[in-house]
Amino acid sequence: MKKFLILIFISQFCLIFSQKNVKMYNERKGDSITFYVDNQEIYPVSLVFNGQPETENLKKPELFMTTQVIPAKTSKKRVTYFLVNDKKKGWAIKKMPGYLMYIGDITIKNYDSTYQYDLPFAKGKAFLMYQGYNGTFSHQNENSLDFVMPEGTEILASREGLVIEVVQSNNKSCPTRSCAPFGNYVSILHPDGTIAQYYHLQQNGAKVKIDDAVSKGQPIALSGNTGWSNGPHLHFVTFLPSATGDKNRITIKTLFRTGDGKKVEFLEEKKSYSRAY
Known part of the structure; x- marks a missing residue:
């Protein structure tokens, strides 16, 4: 007995x-x-x-x-x-x-830090980097990027991967943290185990679904102004899964191809970046 x-106790523990x-x-x-x-x-x-x-x-x-x-x-x-x-x-x-x-895999220590990301918008477009890495508005101690862009701008995948999250039902925004849960976004798992999130998307603006394999440059969503936001923009972040840190992730800086695609650089706040490739 x-x-x-x-054994009954253990089974209940696992179900809870x-x-x-x-x-x-x-x-x-x-x-x-x-x-x-x-x-x-x-x-x-x-x-x-x-x-x-x-x-x-x-x-x-x-x-x-x-x-x-x-x-x-x-x-x-x-x-x-x-x-x-x-x-x-x-x-x-x-x-x-x-x-x-x-x-995700929280044991990953080595990832492709030299990977060259494409800008997440179409050829012929240019947008201002309103807030960069460790920005003062909402990026404190976070390696995230904010592109100012009109709602409904087509967002392209900066890197190939697997769509693991899609949230697109929200239609609320405000410039305070209280609206953070209302952001729409798409999350893509990359081959090296890193994950990219494309945030503040338009309500019902996703063009992909969970379990889709996406290629670099493929349209994935429409930009918006949902969640913790003080104006229409795209929030882009790449991170390693983690059991520690804010939101259980370690955000990382990523290199982007800019201009005609021959220049590779880390994007900086208050600068505009165009895509001609």
Whole structure:
């Protein structure tokens, strides 16, 4: 009876903390208990336990890893297991640590920092960089860029990748943080594990959907003025997934091809940039 109650407790714990398309569960076979994760999302997720398990008369045949990456579209990924040490004695999992799931691979340290991004608008267009890296309005300690542009401007993908998020139902904006949840955006996962977000998009302005593979230069949305915004513009940011930092991400600077495409540079605040390629 003691063992049965322990297993019921563990199952409830996993159900409480599981996400919609990411599920942790356990299976008992003989004198072993194995924990698995199913990840039905189209992107990898990072599983982070907030401590070590406390057990009685159980041994772990391998190191308990507090951080593990679960690949996209994965079923029954083993994350840990326990074996009874002495079969003649009682055993228990006294405490299984809580855990959190993060979008993407938070273990990435090396990414393609030399990649040359295209400007996110069409050939023949030019726009002012109103706010740059570490800007004073809303970019404090963040490597983000704000292009001033009229609502309805066609936005192109600056880099190829997989669409993992699309939000386009909002129609509210204001110049204070209180409106931050009302921004529309498209998120694209790049081949090196970085993620780009195109933000403040027009309501119902997305031209792509989740799970679309997009090519560089492909139209993905229409610019707008939704969320935390003091005027129509496109907010562009590239980041590494992280378990720390603001919004669980580490924003990074990106190189862009400007002018005729031969010049490659980091964009600067208060400068205008044109695209002739």
